[in-house]
Every structure is written in structure tokens, then in C-alpha cells.
Amino acid sequence: MTDGCEWVVDARGCDPVRLADLDTLRGLFSAILGELCLTPVANAVWHVFPSPGGITGLVPLAESHLTIHTFPEHGSACINLFCCRPRADWPWVERLSESLGADRVEVQRLDRRYAAPNPMSAVAALATRHSPLGA
Amino acid sequence: MTDGCEWVVDARGCDPVRLADLDTLRGLFSAILGELCLTPVANAVWHVFPSPGGITGLVPLAESHLTIHTFPEHGSACINLFCCRPRADWPWVERLSESLGADRVEVQRLDRRYAAPNPMSAVAALATRHSPLGA
Numbered sequence: 001m002t003d004g005c006e007w008v009v010d011a012r013g014c015d016p017v018r019l020a021d022l023d024t025l026r027g028l029f030s031a032i033l034g035e036l037c038l039t040p041v042a043n044a045v046w047h048v049f050p051s052p053g054g055i056t057g058l059v060p061l062a063e064s065h066l067t068i069h070t071f072p073e074h075g076s077a078c079i080n081l082f083c084c085r086p087r088a089d090w091p092w093v094e095r096l097s098e099s100l101g102a103d104r105v106e107v108q109r110l111d112r113r114y115a116a117p118n119p120m121s122a123v124a125a126l127a128t129r130h131s132p133l134g135a
Numbered sequence: 136m137t138d139g140c141e142w143v144v145d146a147r148g149c150d151p152v153r154l155a156d157l158d159t160l161r162g163l164f165s166a167i168l169g170e171l172c173l174t175p176v177a178n179a180v181w182h183v184f185p186s187p188g189g190i191t192g193l194v195p196l197a198e199s200h201l202t203i204h205t206f207p208e209h210g211s212a213c214i215n216l217f218c219c220r221p222r223a224d225w226p227w228v229e230r231l232s233e234s235l236g237a238d239r240v241e242v243q244r245l246d247r248r249y250a251a252p253n254p255m256s257a258v259a260a261l262a263t264r265h266s267p268l269g270a
Binding site: 004006008010012041042045047056058060062064065067069071073074075076077078080082084106108110112113114115116 | 177250
């Protein structure tokens with residue numbers, strides 16, 4: 001039975017200037033994607049909010065998704081990385097300290113249970129429903 | 136101190152045909168956004184994978200983000216809804232039963248702790264760093 005995992009990461013005590021800098025966040029995404037060998041299936045979506053300039057970024061992956069929200073007024077960032085196949089842990093604490101100046105990083109790793117006990121039953125149902133001859 | 140919340144929702148026993156149907160998932164997103172009064176800040180990104188036709192959807196919100204991944208071969212879907220301001224619970228179990236035919240829905244509600252104990256210190260740091268006269 002294959003299942004996925006999700007890292008839920010909250011970083012605090014960050015440098016507010018870097019949290020409001022799009023290039024910094026693009027670089028952080030590139031590092032995560034590159035070092036974990038993740039594959040975007042579309043361009044990332046970035047949205048910069050009015051002052052104090054929080055930024056949201058989302059990218060859909062072959063392996064699921066990566067998102068970030070930054071809150072310069074609080075010196076914080078919230079990241080989600082969902083992988084439908086298990087991956088090694090990324091060094092979140094060290095990397096977010098380097099890239100955002102975080103002094104406190106909370107990392108939760110969740111199991112995402114999407115796999116059916118008997119996936120063939122779902123596949124059979126899909127094939128039946130898609131077939132013009134299906135009952 | 137204001138903080139956010141995130142719903143991590145895994146639905147199983149779903150109808151695989153509906154999981155592979157983009158209109159069904161667009162309708163589900165519309166229902167969630169409309170009923171919770173959430174505000175997209177860009178168009179949703181949708182990606183349909185090759186057979187068995189799982190679908191990924193992501194939409195950035197003024198309130199953070201909504202994502203879905205469907206796995207027709209497993210009869211399952213994984214949803215995240217992150218709101219940087221508290222919201223009432225959505226009736227995930229009932230709605231995912233209606234829209235996707237789910238017979239089992241696991242809902243986790245996580246606190247996302249992004250608020251600084253003293254947000255003014257971060258704002259002051261940001262103002263100082265942005266000012267041409269800042270030290």
C-alpha cells in the first residue's frame with residue numbers, strides 16, 4: 001500500500017525584508033524542487049499582497065504540490081509540501097534559517113492516506129464506467 | 136494574537152469517474168469558496184494527469200489557498216484548505232459524500248501559527264530596512 005506524506009512547516013523570526021522579496025522566495029522554491037527532485041507540471045503562481053507585502057506562491061507538481069505564504073508583519077512563513085510518494089526529509093530548519101533568516105521552524109510530517117486497500121476494485125469500476133458497454 | 140487554521144481532508148471510497156471529471160472538481164471548488172466566502176486572487180490552476188486521469192487543482196486565496204489531488208485508481212481525494220483567519224468548519228463529510236460519492240472522510244484541523252508575539256517589532260524592522268535612511 002503506497003501513501004503520501006506532507007510537510008507542514010511554520011517558520012518564525014524571519015527577516016521581514018526577505019519575506020517580502022519575490023526573488024528570495026523563487027530561489028527557495030528552486031532549492032526545494034531541485035534538491036528533492038520534484039517536477040512542476042505548470043508554472044508557479046505568485047501573488048504579492050499590498051503593504052506589508054506578504055507573498056503567496058503555489059506550484060503543482062507531478063508529486064502533488066508546494067505552497068508558501070509569507071507574513072512580513074509577523075516575520076513568519078507557512079509552507080506545505082505534499083508528495084504522493086514518500087521522500088526524504090528536507091533540512092527545513094537549516095535551509096529556512098539560511099534563506100529567510102528563520103530562528104524557529106516547526107515541522108510536522110503528516111501521512112496522507114489516499115491508497116485504497118484494493119486499488120484494483122477502483123480501477124475496475126473506472127474501466128466499467130468508462131466503457132460504452134459497461135453495465 | 137491571530138493565527139490561521141488548515142483543514143487536511145482525505146476522502147476515500149469515492150466514485151472514480153467523478154474524481155476524473157474536471158467539471159465535478161470545479162464545482163466542488165466553487166461550493167467551498169462560495170459557502171465559506173473565500174476570495175481567489177488568481178485563477179485556479181488545473182492539471183489532468185494521463186490515465187487513470189487523476190486531477191490536481193490549486194487556487195491562491197486572499198485567505199491563503201485551496202488544493203485538491205484526486206486518485207481515481209484508488210477512489211480517493213486529498214484536499215487542503217488553509218485560511219489565515221479562522222473560519223467555521225465546512226461540512227466536509229456531507230459535501231464530499233454528495234459531490235464525490237465518498238464513503239469515508241478523514242478531516243484534520245491544524246493550527247498554523249504564523250503570528251508573532253509582538254508583530255510591531257517585525258513591522259518596525261521592515262520599515263527600517265525599507266527606508267533609504269534606515270541604519
